[in-house]
Amino acid sequence: MLLVSLFVASFVIFGAMYLAPGNPIAALSGGRSLPPQSVHILELRYHLNAPFLEQYWLWLKNVLHGNLGVSIILQENVSTLIASRIWTTAGLVLYASIIILVVGIGLGVLSGLRHGALDTSTLVVTAVSAAIPSFVAAIVLILLFAVKLGWFPALGNGTSFLSNVHHFTLPAFALAVSSLAIVARVTRASVREEAAREHVQTAVSRGIPTRQVVWRHVIRNAAIPVTTISGITIASLIAIAAVVEVAFSLNGLGAYLVASAESKDLAVVQGISLVLVTAFVVVNVLVDILYAVLDPRVSLGGRAQ
Amino acid sequence: MSVAAAVPEEATRRRSVWSLLTSTGPVGMAAAAVIAVATFVAVFGSLLAPYDPDLSNLSLSWVAPTGGHLLGFDGQGRDLLSRLLAGARTSMLGPLGVVVICMVAGTLLAVTAAWRRGAVDAAISSGLDIMFAFPGILLAVLAATVFGAGLLAAAVALAIAYTPYVARVLRGAALKERSQQYVAALEVQGVSATSICMRHLVPNMMPLIVAQSTILFGYAMVDLAAISFLGLGVQPPAPDWGVMISENQSGIVQGYPLSALLPGLCIVLVVVAFNVLGERLFEQAQAARQ
Numbered sequence: 389m390l391l392v393s394l395f396v397a398s399f400v401i402f403g404a405m406y407l408a409p410g411n412p413i414a415a416l417s418g419g420r421s422l423p424p425q426s427v428h429i430l431e432l433r434y435h436l437n438a439p440f441l442e443q444y445w446l447w448l449k450n451v452l453h454g455n456l457g458v459s460i461i462l463q464e465n466v467s468t469l470i471a472s473r474i475w476t477t478a479g480l481v482l483y484a485s486i487i488i489l490v491v492g493i494g495l496g497v498l499s500g501l502r503h504g505a506l507d508t509s510t511l512v513v514t515a516v517s518a519a520i521p522s523f524v525a526a527i528v529l530i531l532l533f534a535v536k537l538g539w540f541p542a543l544g545n546g547t548s549f550l551s552n553v554h555h556f557t558l559p560a561f562a563l564a565v566s567s568l569a570i571v572a573r574v575t576r577a578s579v580r581e582e583a584a585r586e587h588v589q590t591a592v593s594r595g596i597p598t599r600q601v602v603w604r605h606v607i608r609n610a611a612i613p614v615t616t617i618s619g620i621t622i623a624s625l626i627a628i629a630a631v632v633e634v635a636f637s638l639n640g641l642g643a644y645l646v647a648s649a650e651s652k653d654l655a656v657v658q659g660i661s662l663v664l665v666t667a668f669v670v671v672n673v674l675v676d677i678l679y680a681v682l683d684p685r686v687s688l689g690g691r692a693q
Numbered sequence: 694m695s696v697a698a699a700v701p702e703e704a705t706r707r708r709s710v711w712s713l714l715t716s717t718g719p720v721g722m723a724a725a726a727v728i729a730v731a732t733f734v735a736v737f738g739s740l741l742a743p744y745d746p747d748l749s750n751l752s753l754s755w756v757a758p759t760g761g762h763l764l765g766f767d768g769q770g771r772d773l774l775s776r777l778l779a780g781a782r783t784s785m786l787g788p789l790g791v792v793v794i795c796m797v798a799g800t801l802l803a804v805t806a807a808w809r810r811g812a813v814d815a816a817i818s819s820g821l822d823i824m825f826a827f828p829g830i831l832l833a834v835l836a837a838t839v840f841g842a843g844l845l846a847a848a849v850a851l852a853i854a855y856t857p858y859v860a861r862v863l864r865g866a867a868l869k870e871r872s873q874q875y876v877a878a879l880e881v882q883g884v885s886a887t888s889i890c891m892r893h894l895v896p897n898m899m900p901l902i903v904a905q906s907t908i909l910f911g912y913a914m915v916d917l918a919a920i921s922f923l924g925l926g927v928q929p930p931a932p933d934w935g936v937m938i939s940e941n942q943s944g945i946v947q948g949y950p951l952s953a954l955l956p957g958l959c960i961v962l963v964v965v966a967f968n969v970l971g972e973r974l975f976e977q978a979q980a981a982r983q
Binding site for chain 1: 822823824825826827828829830831834835837838839840842911915918919922923924925935938939942945946948950953954957960961964965968969
């Protein structure tokens with residue numbers, strides 16, 4: 389199913405150049421007027437004189453060999469341009485995912501197990517922060533922690549691993565904020581639901597230590613919906629990272645995607661879109677594998693209901 | 694159960710808009726009030742604006758609130774309050790467009806799948822599954838590259854990306870409704886499929902459709918504002934909350950945060966209202982179906 393999704397996505401990404409007003413040459417050149425020999429190069433590169441499906445097939449074969457085309461603006465291989473930026477995006481998404489999993493699930497479990505002030509305040513805070521778009525979170529974080537307190541840099545990448553972590557902290561939190569709130573709310577609800585089950589109350593009444601009851605009976609059973617929502621939100625970060633990268637002037641794939649969309653550099657947009665969609669699908673596959681590990685009843689290959 | 698008795702039974706499940714709203718409690722009512730105010734401003738905002746939202750006077754850039762200008766000026770010396778009021782229009786109209794397209798397409802797909810079942814259902818369902826692989830923002834960026842940046846391309850792209858989510862939830866509801874006795878009763882009476890769907894199935898799914906639309910509006914608002922923030926949606930100098938944040942982001946570092954923070958606050962406020970109301974309506978819709 390996921391392979392089919394990927395196939396269809398690649399078809400849409402390729403077909404996009406035919407949807408553009410005018411001919412594919414106009415789409416590929418972003419409406420610039422080109423000298424005849426450049427047009428000829430484009431025609432050869434995309435096999436524009438061949439039938440449409442053959443063009444797509446030849447393009448797909450190139451893509452699978454790692455040849456994503458050439459940027460019309462920088463005249464460089466798209467693969468090279470992507471490779472130099474991919475680690476910024478991957479690092480940012482990974483950092484944000486860790487924050488979401490640790491803080492979101494931790495907060496959800498705590499507020500699910502305890503009633504009272506902590507629970508109520510978590511509910512209110514997460515209801516509001518779930519609605520904070522990443523770019524609004526970005527400007528608030530820059531204002532508080534970069535301008536007022538000066539703890540973190542406001543813009544740009546770092547130069548070493550540690551300085552990268554330092555530079556990525558605010559962007560990662562900006563990226564994580566709304567997903568974190570959603571994960572916390574779902575975790576809280578499913579912990580609450582599991583804790584009220586009869587088998588948990590039986591375990592408690594039999595004098596099994598709370599710690600063990602919580603880990604073995606509550607958290608393990610609550611893990612399935614939590615995995616689902618974490619998977620969905622983390623996969624969605626891959627696309628939203630673009631917004632955060634622009635807000636913090638990070639030199640990542642997303643920011644480059646947006647810049648290329650503005651300058652109508654179609655080959656780059658196609659290449660980056662493909663990489664992001666692939667990453668999106670891979671995260672979903674990983675989540676499916678995780679289901680089978682968490683819940684022996686789930687068999688791989690079967691469709692989740 | 695007799696055929697005649699089955700039909701009026703479904704009518705009792707329908708409720709007026711007002712009773713649906715009051716059932717969401719004081720928090721839901723407050724959220725509805727925020728949405729009402731935002732809608733009012735979106736319609737009449739440019740008339741309410743005390744100054745021309747596009748009139749720029751660079752000598753006034755970043756000037757703090759003064760007598761006649763309640764919120765001061767933005768980075769290009771334009772009246773901030775006027776821009777916020779006028780900006781509500783595109784900020785609300787975009788998500789509205791997304792929701793309308795999505796709901797019409799989602800309901801059509803869901804009802805068709807549930808009514809025809811079998812191969813048609815299988816085809817629609819797997820088609821929707823495949824579309825899941827395309828994140829909304831990515832599709833919007835692709836659309837902006839091909840068709841040029843603008844609100845329309847972004848809204849249509851988002852609607853296409855959201856439709857599978859909507860259709861999947863509605864399909865479940867439509868299937869359940871399809872299996873109700875009153876549908877069989879109407880079929881026996883010889884009422885046409887289109888008429889059963891339009892007059893009975895869809896109206897009975899309305900609470901869920903309304904709840905979905907409300908939640909979706911919040912998501913669409915965030916994503917469209919993000920796309921405008923990136924420069925691929927509403928084009929400056931048109932006032933739009935997303936555009937205003939990106940225009941005035943430099944003020945954050947220079948010590949004039951107001952012009953970027955206030956549009957952000959507007960977005961968060963409206964989105965919280967839609968989320969809260971949507972959640973309540975969703976709970977209501979679920980409870981009514983039990």
